[in-house]
Amino acid sequence: MNCLLLAALGAAISACAARPAPTASPAPSKSAPYPSTYQRRSAPPVLIRNATVLTAAGAELTNASVLIVDGKIAGVGTNLTAPPGVVDMDATGKFVTPGLIDVHSHLGVYAAPSTSAEGDGNEATRPVTAEVWAEHSFWPQDPQIPLAVAGGVTVIQALPGSANLIGGRSAVLRLVPARTVQEMKYPGAPYGLKMACGENPKRVYGKTGPSTRMGNMAGYRSAFIEAQRYGEKWEAWNKSKSGTKPDRDLKLETLVGVLRGQILVQNHCYRADEMAQMLDLGREFGFRIRSFHHAAEAYKIADLLAKEQVAASIWSDWWGFKMESLDGIPENAALVQQAGGIAIIHSDSENGIQRLNQDAAKAMYEGRQAGLPVTREQAIRWITRNPAWALGIDSLTGTLEAGKAADVVVWSGDPFSVYSKAERVYNEGSLVYDRNDPKHQWRTDFNLGTGAPGVGR
Amino acid sequence: MSAAGLVLVVAVALLSVPPAVAQTVAIVGGKVYPVSGPPIDRGTVLLRDGRIAAVGAEVSVPDDAARIDATGKWVTPGLIQTGSTLGLHLLDVGGQVDTREDSLEGPLKPAFNVADALDPTALPLPPARMQGITSAVAVPTTGLIPGQGVMYDLFGERVESLLVRSPAVMVIDFSRSGKAAGGGSRAGIMKRLRQVFRDALEYDRRRDDFRRAAMQPLAASAEDLEALKPVLRGELPVLAIANRKGDIENALRIAREFGLKLVLWQGAEAWQIGADIARARVPVVVEPLTDVPTFDQLAPRLDNATLLRAAGVNVIIAQRDEALHRNLRFAAGNAVRNGLDWNVALRAVTLAAAEAANVGDCYGSLERGKVANVVVWSGDPFEFSSWAEHVFIRGREVPRVSRQTQLRERYRKLPPTY
Numbered sequence: 001m002n003c004l005l006l007a008a009l010g011a012a013i014s015a016c017a018a019r020p021a022p023t024a025s026p027a028p029s030k031s032a033p034y035p036s037t038y039q040r041r042s043a044p045p046v047l048i049r050n051a052t053v054l055t056a057a058g059a060e061l062t063n064a065s066v067l068i069v070d071g072k073i074a075g076v077g078t079n080l081t082a083p084p085g086v087v088d089m090d091a092t093g094k095f096v097t098p099g100l101i102d103v104h105s106h107l108g109v110y111a112a113p114s115t116s117a118e119g120d121g122n123e124a125t126r127p128v129t130a131e132v133w134a135e136h137s138f139w140p141q142d143p144q145i146p147l148a149v150a151g152g153v154t155v156i157q158a159l160p161g162s163a164n165l166i167g168g169r170s171a172v173l174r175l176v177p178a179r180t181v182q183e184m185k186y187p188g189a190p191y192g193l194k195m196a197c198g199e200n201p202k203r204v205y206g207k208t209g210p211s212t213r214m215g216n217m218a219g220y221r222s223a224f225i226e227a228q229r230y231g232e233k234w235e236a237w238n239k240s241k242s243g244t245k246p247d248r249d250l251k252l253e254t255l256v257g258v259l260r261g262q263i264l265v266q267n268h269c270y271r272a273d274e275m276a277q278m279l280d281l282g283r284e285f286g287f288r289i290r291s292f293h294h295a296a297e298a299y300k301i302a303d304l305l306a307k308e309q310v311a312a313s314i315w316s317d318w319w320g321f322k323m324e325s326l327d328g329i330p331e332n333a334a335l336v337q338q339a340g341g342i343a344i345i346h347s348d349s350e351n352g353i354q355r356l357n358q359d360a361a362k363a364m365y366e367g368r369q370a371g372l373p374v375t376r377e378q379a380i381r382w383i384t385r386n387p388a389w390a391l392g393i394d395s396l397t398g399t400l401e402a403g404k405a406a407d408v409v410v411w412s413g414d415p416f417s418v419y420s421k422a423e424r425v426y427n428e429g430s431l432v433y434d435r436n437d438p439k440h441q442w443r444t445d446f447n448l449g450t451g452a453p454g455v456g457r
Numbered sequence: 458m459s460a461a462g463l464v465l466v467v468a469v470a471l472l473s474v475p476p477a478v479a480q481t482v483a484i485v486g487g488k489v490y491p492v493s494g495p496p497i498d499r500g501t502v503l504l505r506d507g508r509i510a511a512v513g514a515e516v517s518v519p520d521d522a523a524r525i526d527a528t529g530k531w532v533t534p535g536l537i538q539t540g541s542t543l544g545l546h547l548l549d550v551g552g553q554v555d556t557r558e559d560s561l562e563g564p565l566k567p568a569f570n571v572a573d574a575l576d577p578t579a580l581p582l583p584p585a586r587m588q589g590i591t592s593a594v595a596v597p598t599t600g601l602i603p604g605q606g607v608m609y610d611l612f613g614e615r616v617e618s619l620l621v622r623s624p625a626v627m628v629i630d631f632s633r634s635g636k637a638a639g640g641g642s643r644a645g646i647m648k649r650l651r652q653v654f655r656d657a658l659e660y661d662r663r664r665d666d667f668r669r670a671a672m673q674p675l676a677a678s679a680e681d682l683e684a685l686k687p688v689l690r691g692e693l694p695v696l697a698i699a700n701r702k703g704d705i706e707n708a709l710r711i712a713r714e715f716g717l718k719l720v721l722w723q724g725a726e727a728w729q730i731g732a733d734i735a736r737a738r739v740p741v742v743v744e745p746l747t748d749v750p751t752f753d754q755l756a757p758r759l760d761n762a763t764l765l766r767a768a769g770v771n772v773i774i775a776q777r778d779e780a781l782h783r784n785l786r787f788a789a790g791n792a793v794r795n796g797l798d799w800n801v802a803l804r805a806v807t808l809a810a811a812e813a814a815n816v817g818d819c820y821g822s823l824e825r826g827k828v829a830n831v832v833v834w835s836g837d838p839f840e841f842s843s844w845a846e847h848v849f850i851r852g853r854e855v856p857r858v859s860r861q862t863q864l865r866e867r868y869r870k871l872p873p874t875y
Contacts, residue, residue, distance in 0.1 A: 113751045143750055303871045317780040319861070320548050320580060329861040339871065349779070350749050358787065361841040369844055370865060418790035418840055452750035453758055 034135065036185035038174060041430035045069040047082045048410060051091035056098050056385040057399035060377045066096050068406040071429035076400050089424075095415055097380050098400050099154025099407030099427065100356045101387035103266070103313050104293050104346035108158050108173075108181070109134055111142035112350065112446070122161035123168060127205050128223045130193065131250035132168035134158045138181040143446040143454060144350040149175050149433045150441075150455040151354035152409040152422035155186060157391055162196035162268040163204045165219040169254055170194055170266060172391050176427050177442045190392040192290070193258050195220070197269035197278060198324045217277060224285040227255030264290035264392055270324035272300035279308060291390040293346065296328035302339035311342035311390045315352070316363035333360075333382055334367025334374050344390060345382045356383045361416035376416060405429075481505045482852065483518040484833055487527025490800075492534055492808045493822035502532055504829040507852035512823045525847060527833050533803060534822055535591025535830030535850065536785050536838075537810035539742050539775040540628075540696060540722050543782040544595045544609060544619075545571055548580050560599040564638030565653060565677050567684035569604030571597050572623045575616045581781040583859035586611045588783045589838060589845040591830035592621065594814050596628050596696060601638030601646060602653070603628045605684070606696060608814045610830065612850035625814045626696040626720065627688045631704040633753040647707055652676045654715050657685040694718045694815065696742070700725040700754035709737050720773075720813045723747070725754035728761045731768025740771040740813050743805075745792035762805070763796035772797070773813055774805040790839030802839065 046068040053061040055076055067074040069083060082088065109121040120137035123129040138158055148156070155174055160167035170192035173184040201219070202211050210216045230252035237246055257263035265282070269275050269292045282289050291311035292298065296319065298305055298312035305312055312332070319328030336343040345360045347353040364379035388398025397405040406429040413420040424440075425433035433455065434440035447454040482504040489500030491512055501516035502509065518524065542549065548556040558574035575595065585593075596606035605624035613619040629635075631646060639645025656675040660682040666672045667679065675682060687693035695717050697708040705727055712719040721727060721741040727734060734741060743762040750757065758764070762772045776788035789802040797805075811821030819828050829852035836843035848855040867873050 112749050113755070114749075115752070147748060299865075300868050300873075301871075302868075315780070317783065320550065320781050321779065322551050323553065326548070326550075327864055329865050331865050335865075335868065351746055352779075354748070355746075355791075358791075358841065362787075365841045365844075370869075416841060418787055419794045421794065446750070450750070451756040453756055 034133070034182065036187045037180070037182040038176075038185055038187055039183075040071045040428045041176075043071070043429045043431065045074070045083050045086045046089065046426070046429070047080065047086045048089045048091045048096055048408070051094050051096045051410070052414075053096045053400060054377055054380040054415070055400040056377070056381045057401050058377070060375070066400060066408060068408065068426060068429050071406050073400055073402050073404050073406050073408075075402055089410070091410055093413065094423065095411040095413060095420070096400070097152070097409050097411065097415055098384040098398055099409055099425065100152045100383045101155045101391070101398060102148070102153055102347050102353050102356060102383075103157050103291060103344055103387040103390050104348045105148075105156040105158055105353055106161065106348070107144050107148060107156060107350060107353065108138035108140065108142045109160070110350075111139045112144045122163040124161075124163035124204055127164050127201055127210060127219050128166045128251065129160075129164050129168050130166045130223065130252070130254040132160060133171070133191075134160050134169060134194075135171035135181045135185065138171060138173070138184075140178045140181055140184060141444045141446055143444045143452055145175055146433075146442050146444060146455050147350070148353040149425055149427075150422060150435070152357060152411070152415075152425055153353055154407040154409075154425065154427045154432075155388075155391075155393070155397065156353070157192055157266065159192070159266060160194045162194070162200045165196060165201045165210065165216055166223055166255075167194035167196060169263070172393065174427055176430065176432055186393060188393070188396065191254075191257065191263045192266040192391065193254060193263050195265055195267045195278075197267065197274045198271060199322055200268070213274065217281070220281055221284070223255060224259070224281075227252050227259060228285065231256040231259060258287050259285060261287065264390070266291055266293055266390070268293045270294050270296045272297035275301060276304065279304070279310070290392070291342075291344065294325070294348065296325045296332070298341070299329065299332045299335035300327075302336045302341050305336065306339045306341035309342065311344050311386060312336045313344040313346040313387070313390065315348070316345060316359045316366065330362060330366035331370045331372060333363040334370065334372040337367075337374065337378060338372050342386050342389065343382050344386045346387070357411075357415040357420070358418060361418075364416060376414075379416065480852070481510075481519055481522040482525065482849065482854075483516075483522040484525045484527050484532055484831065484847070485518065487530040487532040487833060489532045489823060490803060491823040492804050493824050499528075500532070502823055502831060504831065504849060504852045507829050509823060509825055509827045509829050509831070511825055525833060530846065531834040531836060531838060531843075532823070533589075533832050533834065533838055534807040534820075535832050535848065536589050536806045537814075537821065538585070538590050538593040538782060538785050539773055539810045539813065540594055540596050540606070541775065541777065541782055542595060542598065543581055543585060543590075543593045544576060544579050544611070545574050546579060546581070547576055549781055559597055560603065561597070564600045565602045565681060566597070566600055566604040567602050567627060567677065567682075567688070568680040569597055570607065570624055571595055571604065572607045572616060572620060575607070575609055575619055577613055577615060577619055580860060581783075582611050584861060585782045586848055586850070586855045587845060587857055587859060588786060589832040589834070589848060590782070590785055591832070591848065591850045592811075592820060593782075594625055594696075594810070596626065599634075601630055601635045601649060603630065608816060610828075610850050612853060612855050621820070622814060622816055624687075624693055625816075626694050627685075628696045628698065629708075631697055631699040631708045632701070632723070635698070643704065643707065647711060649676070650711055651714070653682075654685065654689060654711075657682040657689055661686060688717060689715055691716045691718045694720050694813065696720050696722050698722050700757075702726040702729045702756075705730060705734070709733065709739065712737070712739070722775075724765075725757035725761065727770075728758055728764035729756065731765045731770055734765070735769035740773055740809065741765055742773040742775050742813070743792070744776050745774060745788050745795065745797075746776060759791070760795040762792045762802075766797060766801055771809055771812075772801065772805050773809045774802065775810075786838050787841070793839060799839075
């Protein structure tokens with residue numbers, strides 16, 4: 001756990017919860033720099049038959065099929081017609097789910113083998129570094145990436161760490177073999193902005209400030225006041241096109257993106273009272289927080305989070321490793337869901353990301369044991385549809401519905417059993433992992449000649 | 458009393474339970490996994506005076522016994538967590554040193570025993586107990602020789618009523634984190650250990666010279682050299698932190714040189730030399746969720762335990778845990794997921810762990826006369842869908858209450874009433 005510090009909230013689940021409004025078109029303009037060069041790999045159509053299917057979009061289906069054509073879900077159901085040349089797979093006894101999405105990862109920015117030379121996650125030189133972008137740190141040869149893929153993960157949000165009040169832009173990435181991060185960037189995904197509450201910034205900057213939580217708040221407010229002024233300056237110039245053209249400011253460009261709703265705030269924030277402060281911060285400056293991350297105390301304000309439709313991204317049961325995590329409880333996700341909120345299970349860990357299904361399982365069964373009903377179909381949303389929503393890509397992926405990206409996992413059995421394994425993982429229709437076929441167990445450059453075995457070995 | 462006697466206080470004598478709580482309990486009708494023998498369908502486990510009084514299909518239940526209907530349930534020995542700081546911290550809060558008691562400054566601390574730091578009120582204990590963990594080997598951290606670990610039960614009012622064996626192990630760090638004490642090199646670790654061990658033997662031979670100050674200065678204080686005596690007699694096991702194949706080989710080598718009784722801990726690359734480890738009759742405490750390469754362990758594998766077992770190694774399962782020590786059973790489940798036989802995995806968190814701590818005669822299985830640490834599970838203990846319905850420690854049932862359950866109830870309906 002390199003940054004120890006984040007939790008986010010998930011997507012709306014309960015039938016009575018209003019679906020959160022989609023954010024205003026977050027797609028970057030054509031001229032956006034550092035564009036995605038991701039290209040879908042062409043693959044033959046695939047028909048997965050006779051499986052239990054958790055679509056994350058409706059009731060659990062039994063003896064159902066999933067058809068993948070040209071990287072998209074072509075159909076889910078019992079009466080699908082297979083096109084010619086289809087790869088036919090009998091999945092009797094197996095389960096099929098959407099690809100898992102981790103809203104909180106530091107893969108690539110805190111790469112293995114975990115040396116300071118590759119500790120590229122925290123620009124811990126001043127408390128507000130909105131100008132840095134996680135993608136500029138990301139190392140596509142991080143040997144942790146294929147391990148996550150073998151756990152069924154197809155998309156991550158790679159985040160800067162939580163040393164800073166405002167840590168920089170996140171990168172939403174497809175976990176596919178690639179030479180450059182541009183080849184992994186999810187086309188059309190909005191950027192996120194990492195912000196952090198509480199202990200970390202005040203510990204890191206204790207000598208020069210902020211050294212208190214009130215100092216933290218003053219730091220965010222000052223930054224957004226600056227951003228408002230910057231935005232106004234540009235607006236005026238764009239209108240008049242007269243006088244001196246304002247200078248570009250990387251930091252303020254990102255913050256203006258937040259004020260305009262184009263960049264989604266991903267806010268590391270454990271404590272209930274601090275989350276409430278951050279909601280007020282959003283009101284003061286007219287932006288919405290998309291998800292709190294590491295929201296250990298989300299259950300204490302589950303009603304508030306549900307009303308605001310801000311997601312709570314959490315671990316199932318981490319608690320007590322720092323003061324602000326003291327009150328974490330394993331029923332957190334179930335309580336957030338019960339209140340009509342958006343629960344997400346995230347990892348913030350190169351280990352946890354390999355077993356997001358197991359963490360969701362724990363949260364589901366802990367909820368049930370406490371008398372909070374959670375179905376498998378609901379719990380799967382904590383690691384698929386809801387994180388897709390928190391990243392602003394829920395119209396593209398996160399469920400098994402016709403037209404969505406074919407991000408699909410075939411599990412050896414119930415994904416909420418400790419014994420089940422991801423057997424096949426499709427990333428937009430491309431087979432990026434097959435437990436039974438070494439040809440589809442990608443090894444990073446780091447795995448070559450170092451003895452690092454990688455997946456399947 | 459000799460100094461050696463002070464060091465090797467074996468506290469198994471403390472196992473007697475206060476009569477006031479010594480109720481007789483009969484767990485009836487469950488599927489019983491004794492670990493020491495085959496499973497018993499619809500078996501009975503009888504607990505009396507803190508001990509297991511009987512186990513079997515044909516056990517007559519005394520009239521005064523409290524009966525627990527375990528029909529459809531699984532009954533196992535309590536789980537044992539090997540090598541953790543559970544119980545040594547009021548809380549495991551990073552940076553909050555006033556909650557932590559697990560380490561002394563300096564590289565060599567063989568005389569440091571953590572027993573006096575054990576805290577029966579430590580906040581991580583109730584959640585760990587509620588997950589079926591009934592005993593633990595608590596160990597000191599930091600330095601080349603962090604000190605002495607102790608085995609204790611997780612339920613009691615005072616240290617004296619928790620301790621099982623003190624010391625239970627001597628921790629020595631052969632990994633990257635031990636290097637500083639070796640001057641920055643793994644070879645330096647070996648050099649320094651050999652020097653300390655030789656001096657401990659020398660000290661023992663020339664005690665009078667030492668008292669008269671007629672000896673060259675030794676590599677550690679008299680107290681610390683004294684504490685190494687049971688280690689060098691091969692009585693007190695060394696819990697050796699070693700992940701790299703080379704570190705493991707170093708640990709095996711020095712164990713041969715000085716006649717140490719070795720238990721390997723973590724052992725990420727142990728699968729590469731399973732046959733050597735088996736031949737040396739050294740058990741390995743495996744952490745089954747380790748697969749991320751570092752320069753301390755370039756070749757970790759999720760099926761480490763499986764491969765070691767296949768090579769004939771006695772495997773113990775443990776896992777350092779970001780959720781504060783509660784997830785041991787799921788680590789065992791993951792070992793099964795990655796190929797380990799289910800019964801071997803159960804043994805790896807019960808009897809094998811007890812044997813490694815030299816208490817296999819009193820702990821780790823459901824056998825007549827053993828300490829009544831017993832768990833009744835709703836189903837397979839390694840599954841997320843199961844939970845521990847009844848947990849007995851020394852025959853007393855553990856209440857299913859923790860800070861977390863209290864928080865849950867307080868905030869179940871919002872707004873809460875304070």
